[in-house]
Amino acid sequence: MTEFVVVPGLFTGPDAWRETAAKLAAEGARVQVVDLGPATDLDAHIARVVAAIDTITEGTGEAGEAGGRDIVLVGHDYGAYPASGAADRRAHRIARVVYLDTGPVQDGAVALAAVPDQGLRERLAKDGDTVGELPPPGREEWARWGSTAGVPDEALDRLTAHAAPQPLGTLLRPLRLTGATDGLPSTGVLCAESGATIGTVRMLLSFGDPTIKALVRQDVTFFELPTGHWPMLSCPEELADVLLRAAADEGTRLEPVGEQESVQSGYFRPFLLDVPEIPRERRGAIDLYVPEGGAGEPRPAVVIVHGGPVPEDASPTPREWPTLVGYARLAASRGAIGVTLDHGLHAVTAYPTAAEDVAAAVAEVRADPRVDADRIALWFFSGGGPLTAPWLREAPMWLRCLAASYPIMAPLPSWGVNDPRFRPADVMAQGGTPPFVLIRVGLEASAVAATVAEFVAAAEAGDAPLEVIDVPGAPHAFEGLDHGDAAREAVSEAMRRVLVRLDLE
Template sequence: MTAFVLVSGGHTGGWIWRDVAARLRSAGAEVHAVTLTGLAERRHLAGPRTDLETHIEDVAQAIDHVDASEVVLVGYCYGIYPSAGAADRRLDRVARLVYLDSPMPQDGCSMLDQVREQMPQGAARERMLGMRERADAGGLVPAPTLAEWQAHGNLAGVSPEALARLARLASPMPVGPCEQRLRVSDAVAALATTGVFCTTGGTMDIATLEGLVAAGLPLVQHLADPRATFFELATGHWPMLSTPDELAGVLLRAAAGEGHRLAAPAAAHGGA
């Protein structure tokens, strides 16, 4: 049996996977939706020492408590950082690492480092880089208001009911995990991976990634590995809320090794 360990992003928790988890379980999968320390129903555990290492240990412990022999680890948005760190510590347990509308974490970089270096200029970027200034004395960034979700959340496809639930259940986010630099080995890049791009309002899709690989960008060359697969969802940044059926189907296909594969650069074949 395949087990999915689902790791959400900032201001949310395991509750956000409710509909996707139900569909995966109905297909016979084991599902564990992780709530990171300091978020959602674990918000009371947040403190000045809550950092990325705390969240990596949360995910590693979730993997340790899986009964199935194969774990498909799904990191969404910020959640890919603790997921990558935990995968590096549990290489023998993780069969596939899924990047769900998330960046590609790099050793030695924090989430905010990568936002600063890679995210296009705009209000969303500036809002993320201003987390420390918005944090309270305990290092907690207040949850967005409904108006702020609507302005900055890329909520394409999310129903009014789902948006209301998001705004109601959102929790403060510890800023420490976003500032701490991730430390991972090269073994993480060697794992079987799947990237899922949400293309409505997004900045990356399969065609763009193929162009980066073809251009020889070193950061993405390993993604031409046959074990790396890719999917697109025509929705905004919250597919677990907007298209849970489609997302569950994509995750099941990813676990089976399906998906689009990138062509290796011509130079790798000695092409002209």
């Protein structure tokens, strides 16, 4: 018999888990949903989870034996912290830890990271008050704490009615772990509408993210649910099924990069179009691909801006990725100077830094005597989408065009970032923006597709000059994965439209 010990997240308790617990029980499992209640600090919540674990072993044999039952700990957002602390103290009783729409936590981690609102997080950290409470959200405020996609109105009413304040001491004091759980089996249940997918995890792995590398183990599995941050309310039975499968050691396992790169790492595979091997010229943070005969009249430039976040120690760095180099060489083969660059988008909170880096790189490009400083196009990829907002808002006359390939056009719900400077849709809705060419893929993650839909609708409302090129059967970062005619034609046509704005075609 599998024993589930569920640790709820911020503001929630057993009521939110009512349907999922009932489904688990109907399938023969036993379930305890810990009522964390008020507490002075994280250790007090850990103690309550430990007590729940200990009640399972009462009367079943010697202390520390689980009576033949497998104990599966489930932590939802903040709940991952007390769950991890309890697993560390009772590691010999735990079969698996399940992280629901959250990630594993390390020794010294502070649960304030579970607060999705970056601005609120910074204010709480600065204040340092460990005595007060964080009040629960109102009925219309839950979306600030995680995507409410799929949650029925009745369930949202119930969530609000049963919400409890979160003691600040539980958020501001660090988690202390001994390492007893190192190597303990674990499962990540990702919620796609929050912006977390298995595809995203694989892409981060291909970028060399050390946190993801540590999860390449046979006892670490993943599941993905097509819902928001509250699956115990939006799809309780599906969540129960996933938890049962996790307990049975099922799920998707990550493969080392060398084994999975051929199907997941589009950026690192050969570019879908045959382009000339135009040599690279490195100038500081930028690489230039100059057409043959580039010493003549100054030429327009197409600046390729990568997405992210990308680990700071990624190797190769984005400006050397075959996909981005392919776009730069394609531009150069058609008469423009192609440029790739590296910028500092190493975390979802680093958009201001990345924006400064891009602006500095563009200034360096325009200063090159071979570049026509009055004919510049910027082309953004994936997580670089929010970086278009500053250029849309204050477009200089020399910026003839912007383009974006499968972009994320607003911070995703799981990021906890709401900086208004990086919301392109808000600018497009006002109109008066430069021409914009958008490559939209049909096999996009739903949370990302929602940001693109919002951007397109805003452009229509503002009568902004947006041209959309759809690639219905293509996935994110398709250039190394899909070499079919439709994908090849889409890239070629998008480049043509950009170069038209640069007076080249």
